[in-house]
Amino acid sequence: MELEDYIEKYLNNTASEAEKQLVDAWFEKVQNTESYPSYNRNAIEYAMWVQIEAAMNREKTTRPARIFSFGRLSRVAVLVGVVALLGIGYYQWSKHAATTMAYNNGHRVSRKAATNGGFIAMQQDKMVKIEDLAGDAATVIGNLSFRKSGDGIVINSVGNHFSDTSAIAIITPKGKFLQLTLPDNTVVKLNVASELRLAQNYLQQRTLQLSGEAFFNVVHNEQLPFRVHVGNAIVEDIGTRFNIQAYEGQATQVVTTVIEGAAKVISLNNAHTQVIDTKTITANQQAIVLPKPTSVAILNNADEIKSAVAWEQGYFLFYNSDIKDILRSVGDWYNVKFDIGANVKGAFSGGLSRAANLNAMLEVLETSGNCQFEIISPNEIKVTSTESKSR
Template sequence: MERKNAKEILERYRLGTCSEEEKSWVETWHLQQLKESQYTANVADIKRIQDEVKSRIEVNIYDNVKRIRRKNQLFKISAVAASLIFVLGVSYFFSRESTKEPIAHPVWQQADIQPGGHKAVLLSGDGSAIQLSERRNTIIVGAQIRYADGAELLQGDPTSSLSEAPTVHTLQTPKTGTYNIVLADGTKVWLNAYSSLKFPSRFEGKERVVELAGEAYFEVAHNKKQPFKVRSQQQTIEVLGTHFNLSAYTSEATVTTLLEGAVKVNNVDDSKSVLLKPGQQSIVKEDTKQIQLAQSNTEHAVAWKNGYFNFDNETLGSILNKIARWYDVEFTYEKTPSNKTYIGAVSRSRNLSAVLRALEAAADVKFKRTGRKITVTP
């Protein structure tokens, strides 16, 4: 591409007026700059560049630069690349092992697939199913279930008595959907795509119990006299008051990451338990069924809640599982993917084609899409 044309595309990217194809070109070039640069940025440099770029650019700016470390070393990036990280919303991937040139991306002829949004269904205890508003993102459980703005969603039974058992409801998100809920005790829950949370209309007895399938982030209201428990397919979490993320998707490892407080993770299969401290996570793999304890990148664990994918030494298969749930697509492989791992981040607000182009440039693979079915080739 001629230098003049490249300059024009970069200017259009800065203004937010370039095409998807031009966006892909800029991001692929940015990836190559990351790989070839000999400059090691320090925190002061990155902060200075952020401030300069923020003062000049007023559209499509992502507010936080995520500093991703590899074996405690900052990525080697040029000053130009650092500014692009800010503009792109950290939209890049970087292979731990690959030194090959980025693969030329194909021309995407089909209509693009947009990212997910606020989508969920409330399954009431009476058997009814209520499709929740996509213009809102939070429901609150009380005498009635309502939206955070006060709009009523599910009317309580005025004739019911506290002597009657609480009604059990389920908040369910589809692929491409997230939703938030404030439980009857004030506990806040962010529900990720393709997940469900079973909860009572009010908490009674000696403990507060909910059931999770999929992934959610919890900020539990403190109540020492009534411990909070989260049940999932492989474990039960006991907590008094804390912030943690739980990923418990079927056919994947169950991962509990603690950000604040303390939780006790009980393994359903062998009755063993571990006590987590902030910054730690427990992992229960589907094959071994045993609890493994590890230090955690908490920012990585809750990235989905903050609006981006953050891959920290993850395999291609793990990365594509997350993408599949957010865009409601299905990946198939021509060859079994390797265990090579990648680190990087990309906004969850990007269309699917932009995310796949970034992966093509960094992961030494190609994608062929037919509708919502995507074939992965080496």
Template structure:
């Protein structure tokens, strides 16, 4: 086959892409051994080197690096061994080319790794991780499941009719679907609002659900799993009860927050205004809360604490509010909102972090903020965040 510059360039590109066959590699070394193509080879490899060389290298430094690689093309040959010069020339040319290719490939791989390690935004984009938002499902009495609109923020139940908060009808519901109770559920990374038949308002945090009747007959009662914030409509004649795994919370008219996830050992009820009574299902132990107090239920124990209300309801206002939170506590919240898994490569540090971050920010932005504040590193693989020191 006739040797041409275009064919040489094609072979070099195949080599740099690491897709060259053994036959093509033999052909490439034939070009390398041919002095006619020495200048063309150097020019092609120099261009490839400049394309992947780190920006930290100046033009002079890049030139010096190439000269160092190619200087073997001019070995010192003594007059006593003139007959070996052609052979040595070909050998050193081949070594010089191989060294340059190795540097080009090595720098390319290094820069690619640096890019993936340093650019959290690129990692998040490749993983397809989205910021949480309005996401929920409504399960009807006949177990029919309806995906609710993400462009809406909530639904309401009035006169036994379901609609979005702005009055728009829910699609997919007909007269045969109307039943005695419904369940509103949010996935990880989802939040939604609900107006109950009596006008009480509920905000559901991520990975939560509430079961509620189509009509309140007498006392008002709902079942909660996960976390919800309640603004209960006042009705002195009919109490309002929230049943939630091992406890019940009874109110007349008040604002309060309940956090009671299945994977957490302690259920927390926090009162913002009014008065509530927290009761344990197992032993009937009760405590009446005052505004600013939180009841913590662990097993058969019930304890009351004074807490910062702003920290408790930050999620409802669209914020992460970290107040002396450890990295493990922080990552648990991020896992819930961004629907990711957490893998601690090193034992999690007990250092604490305090700050407020909007939940509308991307995962990359939140991780960057944390990494700048604390000695912690993040790497994203799929939907898993690896955390290390």
């Protein structure tokens, strides 16, 4: 059996004495070890705390001002969090078992999480699948070369056509994500359902266009600033690591979250010919630019900041998020379509590893009590409101 199987039996009081001793020994080892890298350890512990909050079904909970260590949590609470992170889902602390899904013909949907992949496109006349790139030889498209390296691709400039501003697009469809190393060694993690465009003379201007979401680890150059054009905004690096989310159809068009350093966020008019506002944000701050031209709003909500960058760490984290926004994010990650009923509404807080399969995610969402899922086909899921059915 896997670790999560032993933990599940432990929590359900069905484990043998030997199995209980095994889980106890594992818990003591985890509680006392400091061998994990602090960044990953903190991410895991915070995600566990989110899981535990939802599992205990608290009506009003004050979230911790800082990340709790394993030693600060009860043994059962930690084990519940581990089970959730491993993909089993939340536990309901009540007389009833966790809510069940309305599966067609008793079948679950076997949809795996997003994987590395995407396309490189140039003026619609040439498209290359990321999976077809070679690691030992570069594929040249225009004035840029592309080579597979590990789970991502490395892009370099070739030739000397410094005036060529025509763009090449890197596209990740739903269910695919990708890491890019640009010609200046800036690293970009492109989320699902996104598009990043860079000019063939990138090294002469260091300007990108983004639609969707990406996390940037920028190599700073004061003489040649790094800029991202996105929606009605421009984000300029000031020596930083930051995330930009700008999916079409969301209430807020452009959300920039700085994790390290600083970034300048510029709001433009609809014609992109006039600057409306300019703000500089630093680590652990967010800037929001609305679709309608307006000033740049700055937020300092720690929960929202953790939620915004959790995808880059491999997690879903939601804090009082609208269920429809959550379903959009989940649908893009697993490449499924949600048919959302008119009465489906409400907010949800919780989290899960992005490596979990779709079944685990849907079971977690059903613990909110606001919606129920019916599998129409492997690619389509009907969402109905449980509140409307109870009336």
